[in-house]
Amino acid sequence: MAPGSAEAELLGRAFLTRVVEPGDEVAGRWVREYGVSEVVRRLRRGGRGLPGVSGKRWAGLRARADRAEPGRDLAAARDAGVRFVVPGDTEWPRQLDDLGDARPLGLWVRGRPSLRMWALRSVALVGARACTEYGAHMAAGLAAGLAERGWVVVSGGAYGVDGAAHRGALGAGGATAAVLACGVDRPYPPGHTGLITRIAEQGLVVGELPPGDHPTPSRFVLRNRVIAALTRGTVVVEAALRSGSLVTARAAQRLGRHTMGVPGPATSGLSAGVHELLRGDAVLVTDAAEIVELVGDMGELAPDRRGPVLPTDLLDPRTRQVLAGLPARGAASADDVARRAQTTPDDAVARLYELRALGYVERHGDGWKLTRQPLIPDRQGRRGC
Known part of the structure; x- marks a missing residue:
């Protein structure tokens, strides 16, 4: 088997997963600098250790290497429906x-x-x-x-x-x-x-x-x-x-x-x-x-977070302003409402009649007041509480 072949690379990496711990950056540097085959050769044959580890740790790695059987591991994996994916494979997540x-x-x-x-x-x-x-x-x-x-x-x-x-x-x-x-x-x-x-x-x-x-x-x-x-x-x-x-x-x-x-x-x-x-x-x-x-990708936006839509949200802003010009209790004249809403009396009267048709206000003598239970128009134009 040629040292640089894909099968040797697979066997070598399977061997190393049995010998070194996950995330071992020293071993990762060895693989990057010397290649898988050379790291495996040194661990299997002993002799001069690789840089970056103590003699005690190198002896521990060598003891693990003596017991590693990558061929057996790969066979056991295949029997269990498991595959071994390594860098360079098409399935490897880059x-x-x-x-x-x-x-x-x-x-x-x-x-x-x-x-x-x-x-x-x-x-x-x-x-x-x-x-x-x-x-x-x-x-x-x-x-x-x-x-x-x-x-x-x-x-x-x-x-x-x-x-x-x-x-x-x-x-x-x-x-x-x-x-x-x-x-x-x-x-x-x-x-x-x-x-x-x-x-x-x-x-x-x-x-x-x-x-x-x-x-x-x-x-x-x-x-x-x-x-x-x-x-x-x-x-x-x-x-x-x-x-x-x-x-x-x-x-x-x-x-x-x-x-x-x-x-x-x-x-x-x-x-x-x-x-x-x-x-x-x-x-x-x-x-x-x-x-x-x-x-996600551009345009995959979460929906805007908003509270429930209230019936008054559907009113024209200036009509809402006139409605807000009415006192919470009692009645007010059209002139008073116009002043509070910062509009003309004629505009205030027109909008008050619109609000009365929608059930928000009612006439009270010469003045206007809020209804206790405004009638809310549904989508078909009918009104109900």
């Missing part, structure tokens, strides 16, 4: 290259859709594991709204906000992808086995770690950079001040992605982290339309 030396060595992907195509129109929805009912409701509603608009919802497959986001997208018949901190053939958390299996059947399950590998606290944190880089923006639904979802949001900010937050009660500790983001560069969002306005 936005992951923004991570520089922390870019994944490759991604293990479970599911039929193209990761690259899905990532082009995707949004991350993340938040607290121990979320409130409000947080779960908002996550599911936002995910469903995004899915209905043709956006892929990306999250981490965890309990709380992540799970609600995945379920919201699936419930709307839309697309969702879970980025795991373990082997994609080993659903985690165990309580989400059914959900992650369903995601794999209808969407995508993605991870940096080879088949069978287990999650660790540090791997959860490092996984978040992939969620941030893969998507066009990150929405944080609920997050305490030390929440891991804030790591995703800050990674998104460093990468120049949109960062959004859903506000919660000012008294809620689970929203304190979101509110801190909103005090910075994050944008407040409350529904899917507002998210799409930020991450």
Whole structure:
């Protein structure tokens, strides 16, 4: 097998996912400077180590390398319906290259859709594991709204906000992808086995770690950079001040992605982290339309937010001014109304008769007064209370 062949590159990168931890920038620099084949050769044969690590760490990497079997990992992946996507493949999402030396060595992907195509129109929805009912409701509603608009919802497959986001997208018949901190053939958390299996059947399950590998606290944190880089923006639904979802949001900010937050009660500790983001560069969002306005194409604008239209809103502005010139109690002469409305008495009288026809005012002797229950014309011109 030629050292520079595509198969050697695939085997080499699969080997490295078993040896080095996700997001290891030192190993990423080795790959960039020496190439995959040379890094693999040095790790397999020992001898002179690579720069940037201590002798103790190099020995640890060598011990891992002795146990790595990339051919076996790739075979196990194929048996589980998993493919290994590496930089340079047509399915590789190029936005992951923004991570520089922390870019994944490759991604293990479970599911039929193209990761690259899905990532082009995707949004991350993340938040607290121990979320409130409000947080779960908002996550599911936002995910469903995004899915209905043709956006892929990306999250981490965890309990709380992540799970609600995945379920919201699936419930709307839309697309969702879970980025795991373990082997994609080993659903985690165990309580989400059914959900992650369903995601794999209808969407995508993605991870940096080879088949069978287990999650660790540090791997959860490092996984978040992939969620941030893969998507066009990150929405944080609920997050305490030390929440891991804030790591995703800050990674998104460093990468120049949109960062959004859903506000919660000012008294809620689970929203304190979101509110801190909103005090910075994050944008407040409350529904899917507002998210799409930020991450979507030009012209995908959220509707203007307005209160209900009142019957008086339909009046001519000068007629409304005359109506406002009437006292709240008692009657007033046409001259008094004209003076308050800053118009002529003749104009005031004409508009008062118009308002009487609409049921807003009535004659009271020589004066005019507001009716207690103005009659509101309907669309057919009939009047009713």
